[in-house]
Amino acid sequence: MSFRTVIGQDKAVGEVTKALASGRVPHAFLFTGPSGVGKGTVALLLAKTLLCPHAKPLACGKCPSCHRVDSSTHADLNILTVPEDKSEIPAKEVRDLCARLAESPLEGKRKVAVVDPADRMNQEGQNVFLKTLEEPPLDTVIILVAENVDVILPTVRSRCRRVTFAPIADEAVAGFLVKRGASADTAGTLTRLAQGSIGEAVRLMDGTFAEDRAAIIQAILAAAPGAEEKLTEIIASGGAGKGKKAKERREDVIMLLAALHSVLVDAMRLKAGAPIRTNADIAHAIRAFAGEVELDEIDALEKEVSDAIIVIAGYADARLVALRLAAAFARRPGPVASESNRG
Numbered sequence: 487m488s489f490r491t492v493i494g495q496d497k498a499v500g501e502v503t504k505a506l507a508s509g510r511v512p513h514a515f516l517f518t519g520p521s522g523v524g525k526g527t528v529a530l531l532l533a534k535t536l537l538c539p540h541a542k543p544l545a546c547g548k549c550p551s552c553h554r555v556d557s558s559t560h561a562d563l564n565i566l567t568v569p570e571d572k573s574e575i576p577a578k579e580v581r582d583l584c585a586r587l588a589e590s591p592l593e594g595k596r597k598v599a600v601v602d603p604a605d606r607m608n609q610e611g612q613n614v615f616l617k618t619l620e621e622p623p624l625d626t627v628i629i630l631v632a633e634n635v636d637v638i639l640p641t642v643r644s645r646c647r648r649v650t651f652a653p654i655a656d657e658a659v660a661g662f663l664v665k666r667g668a669s670a671d672t673a674g675t676l677t678r679l680a681q682g683s684i685g686e687a688v689r690l691m692d693g694t695f696a697e698d699r700a701a702i703i704q705a706i707l708a709a710a711p712g713a714e715e716k717l718t719e720i721i722a723s724g725g726a727g728k729g730k731k732a733k734e735r736r737e738d739v740i741m742l743l744a745a746l747h748s749v750l751v752d753a754m755r756l757k758a759g760a761p762i763r764t765n766a767d768i769a770h771a772i773r774a775f776a777g778e779v780e781l782d783e784i785d786a787l788e789k790e791v792s793d794a795i796i797v798i799a800g801y802a803d804a805r806l807v808a809l810r811l812a813a814a815f816a817r818r819p820g821p822v823a824s825e826s827n828r829g
Contacts, residue, residue, distance in 0.1 A: 488531065488544070488545075488547060489502070489531055489544060492524050492528060493658050494523070494652075494654035494655055494658040494659075494684070495528065495651055495654070497650075497652070498524070498649050498650065498651045498652075501649050502515075502528060502532055502649060506532075506535060506541075506543045506544065512627075512647040513622040513626065513627060514645055514646040514647065515529075515628070515629045515646055515648075515649060516604070516630045516635070516638070516642075516643060516648045516649070517529055517629065517630065517649050518632050518633070518650055519633070519652060519653075520681075520682060520683055521633050521683055521685060521686065522680070522683030522684055522685020522687075522688075523652070523653060523682065524684070525651050526602050529600050529629045530555065530600065531545070532598075532627075533555055533563055533598040533600055534551075534552050534555040534556070536596060536598050537551050537552075537555055537560060537562055537563060537594055537596070538551050539594060551594065561592040561593045562596065562598065564586055564598070564600070565599075565602070566579060566601045567601075567602055568603065568606045570733060574606045574607065574608050574611075575601070575608075575611055577608065577610040577614055579611075580612075583601075583615075584614060584618045587599055587626050587628075590625070591625055595625060597625060597627075598628075599626065599627075599629065600629045600631065601629070602629075602630075602631035604631055604632045604638060605633060605634045605637045605638060612638070615642065616639070616642060616645075619642060619646070620645065628646075652682075653681065653683065654683070656682070659673075659676075659677045659680060660673040660674055662687070663676055663688075666691065672691075672696070675696075675766075675767055676691055678748070678763070678764040678765070679744070679748060681744075681748075686741070686744075689737070689741065690741065693741075695724070695741055695742070695745075699745055700767065703749055703768060704768065705720060706720065706721070706746060706815055707749070707771055707774075707815075708771075709815045711817070712816070713816050714809075714812045714816045717812035718808045718812040719808075720808075721739065721742065721743075721807075721808035721811055721812060722804050722805045722808035723735065724737075724738025739807075739808075740799060743791055743794055743795045743798065744795060746791050747788065747791045747792060748764040749764075749765050749768070749775075750787055750788040750791060751763075752765050752772050753775055753776040753784050754784050754785065756773060756776040757776055757784065787815065790810070790814050791811065794810070794811055
């Protein structure tokens with residue numbers, strides 16, 4: 487992959503390649519923007535270019551150094567992320583990274599560190615990292631990648647060149663999905679659900695959720711008193727069943743809740759006399775739901791789901807969140823008819 491193949495981020499890529507062409511690369515970058523829009527990809531492309539001995543000014547993509555960056559085995563590339571069994575990047579691992587950056591390069595003329603997601607460093611870890619940012623080794627470039635930039639300390643942000651990544655245009659996301667084999671209708675639905683994130687669109691396309699989404703959402707909308715236990719299981723699993731790692735299950739739950747949130751927004755649009763925007767393929771269920779539930783109730787459910795996405799992303803217990811949501815949806819009187827049981 488090269489900078490030319492990054493989709494929908496011409497401005498951000500232009501800022502990075504302009505810095506490379508000038509020969510005045512800052513000691514630290516902060517890449518910010520929504521999930522799945524290319525921040526991590528551009529960070530690794532930048533690392534590859536900085537480590538490539540043949541860069542003119544971009545990486546050649548063919549030398550041993552480039553191949554080792556691609557396989558994450560380059561001795562001068564340090565990637566720091568959240569361990570599988572943790573909810574954040576431990577301060578100890580930040581200290582270890584800073585110690586490695588203080589050493590001389592092993593293969594080339596410089597070292598590169600990529601911290602992704604940097605917003606999962608706690609305050610202690612960020613303060614540990616701050617000294618390295620204040621007195622960076624001359625042969626080191628640091629790239630921080632963050633979705634929630636507000637949790638990055640101002641003292642850390644101020645010492646980085648910030649590059650902002652925007653949501654990707656729907657046309658670009660849909661076109662990418664069609665090239666991967668999706669039909670135009672499927673690509674349109676997934677694009678609307680992904681809300682500008684190619685990464686999310688690909689996850690939807692490659693997983694089973696896209697196929698199961700209509701049935702799962704209709705089951706939630708149709709919930710009645712007594713369905714709390716079943717609904718809790720659906721939400722807590724992200725509709726994906728068992729057999730997945732904790733991180734994957736959390737991502738599935740967030741994906742399900744994002745889809746549910748878009749349905750509630752569509753329901754509020756209907757109440758306001760506007761057309762359904764995102765979930766036209768399940769319009770019948772949304773109309774039935776909106777016909778039975780008052781606007782203030784839908785608004786309250788939307789806030790519940792929105793808050794749930796935030797706390798799940800912050801590594802709260804998915805089952806406890808699911809219990810609360812299940813109770814909120816099951817309080818509604820009467821089921822909503824699904825496509826399969828409509829007469």
